[in-house]
Amino acid sequence: xxATVIALGVGVAGGxxxxxxxxxxxxxxxxxxxxxxxxxxxxQFQTTxxxxxxxxxxxxxxxxxxxxxxxxRQAALRERDKLQEAAKHAQDKVKxxxxxxxxxxxxxxxxxxxxxxxxxEEDGMVVETDKQGVVIAKGKYIGGKKEGLWYEPxxxxxxxxxxxxxxxxxxxxxxxWIVVRLGEKQAELSLDWDSGEMHGYHVCYSKNKATMIxxxxxxxxxxxxxxLPYPDNPEGSWRINTAGSPSTDPHGRGEPPSEMKAxxxxxxxxxxxxxxxxxxxxxxxxx
Numbered sequence: 572x573x574a575t576v577i578a579l580g581v582g583v584a585g586g587x588x589x590x591x592x593x594x595x596x597x598x599x600x601x602x603x604x605x606x607x608x609x610x611x612x613x614x615q616f617q618t619t620x621x622x623x624x625x626x627x628x629x630x631x632x633x634x635x636x637x638x639x640x641x642x643x644r645q646a647a648l649r650e651r652d653k654l655q656e657a658a659k660h661a662q663d664k665v666k667x668x669x670x671x672x673x674x675x676x677x678x679x680x681x682x683x684x685x686x687x688x689x690x691x692e693e694d695g696m697v698v699e700t701d702k703q704g705v706v707i708a709k710g711k712y713i714g715g716k717k718e719g720l721w722y723e724p725x726x727x728x729x730x731x732x733x734x735x736x737x738x739x740x741x742x743x744x745x746x747x748w749i750v751v752r753l754g755e756k757q758a759e760l761s762l763d764w765d766s767g768e769m770h771g772y773h774v775c776y777s778k779n780k781a782t783m784i785x786x787x788x789x790x791x792x793x794x795x796x797x798x799l800p801y802p803d804n805p806e807g808s809w810r811i812n813t814a815g816s817p818s819t820d821p822h823g824r825g826e827p828p829s830e831m832k833a834x835x836x837x838x839x840x841x842x843x844x845x846x847x848x849x850x851x852x853x854x855x856x857x858x
Contacts, residue, residue: 707734716742720852725750733759736849743767747845758850761842763787772838777801779846781839785812797827797835 694715699708710721717739725733737748744764751758757779763771769790775783782801786794792812800807809831810822826832 710739718742720849722853736853737764740766747842749842749846749849751850758846761846765789772835772842774839774842781843784835784839795827795831795835797832 694711694713696711697709698706700706706722707724708722710717710723711719713719718741720738721736723735725735733750733752735748735750737744738746743766745766746764748762748764749758750760750762758776760776761774762769763773765771769787771787773785773787774781781799783796783798785792785796788794794812795809796812797809798804798807806825808822808824809827827835
C-alpha cells in the first residue's frame with residue numbers, strides 16, 4: 572500500500588510539472604509573437620517617419636521652386652510693362668512726326684534695314700537701304716498694294732546678291748522685269764510677267780549683250796529658244812521646247828529659221844529698251 576501511495580504521488584507530481592512546462596512554453600511563444608509584432612510596428616513607424624521627412628523636404632523644395640517661378644513671373648511682367656511703355660512712346664513719336672511734317676519721312680520702322688515710309692504705309696513711297704546707304708528696295712503703295720515701278724531684293728547666288736526692277740499693277744508684277752547684280756548697272760536677266768505670273772520671254776545677258784532667249788508660258792518653258800553665238804558656242808543653236816524631251820523637239824545649229832529669228836530679235840529689242848529705261852531711272856531718281 573505504501574508503495575502504491577508513493578507511486579501515485581510521484582505520478583501526480585510529474586503531471587503537475589509537465590503541465591507547468593507546457594504553460595511556460597505557451598507563454599514564451601506568446602511573448603515571442605508579441606515581440607515580433609512590436610518589431611514590425613517599429614519598422615512601420617520608422618518607414619512612416621522617413622516618408623514624412625521626405626514629404627517635408629519635397630514640400631520645402633516645391634515652395635522654393637514656386638518662389639523662383641513667381642520672381643521670374645514678376646520680372647517678366649516688369650519687362651512687359653517696359654516694352655509697352657517703349658512702344659507707346661514710339662507711337663507717340665510717329666504721331667508727332669506725322670503731324671509736324673507732311674512732305675518728308677513721316678514714319679520710321681524696321682531700323683535694322685533703315686526703312687522709311689513716306690505719307691503712310693497704305694499710300695506712299697517705301698525706301699529701304701543697307702548699312703552703307705545703298706538702296707535695296709524702293710517703291711510705292713496705293714490702297715495698300717504695290718503699284719508702279721519697284722526696286723526689290725532678288726535671290727542671292729554664288730556671284731553675289733541681285734536686285735530686281737520692274738512694275739506692279741494692283742499688287743502684281745506686270746511687264747518686263749530685269750535682274751541686276753546689286754550695285755552694278757549690267758542686267759543679268761530680263762523676264763516678262765503677266766498679272767503676277769511669268770509669261771512671255773526670258774532673255775539672258777553677258778556684259779549687257781543677249782546670249783539666250785526662250786519663251787515661257789505661265790511659268791513653264793515652252794516654245795521658241797535661241798542660244799545666240801558666244802565664245803563657248805560660236806555657231807549658236809535653237810530649238811522649240813514642247814512637252815517632250817529636248818532631243819525630240821525641233822532643233823538645229825546656227826541661226827533659227829528666218830520667221831522665228833525675226834520674232835526673237837523683236838523680243839530682245841523690247842527687253843533691251845526696258846533695261847535702258849530702268850537703268851536710267853536708277854541713275855537719276857533712285858540715287
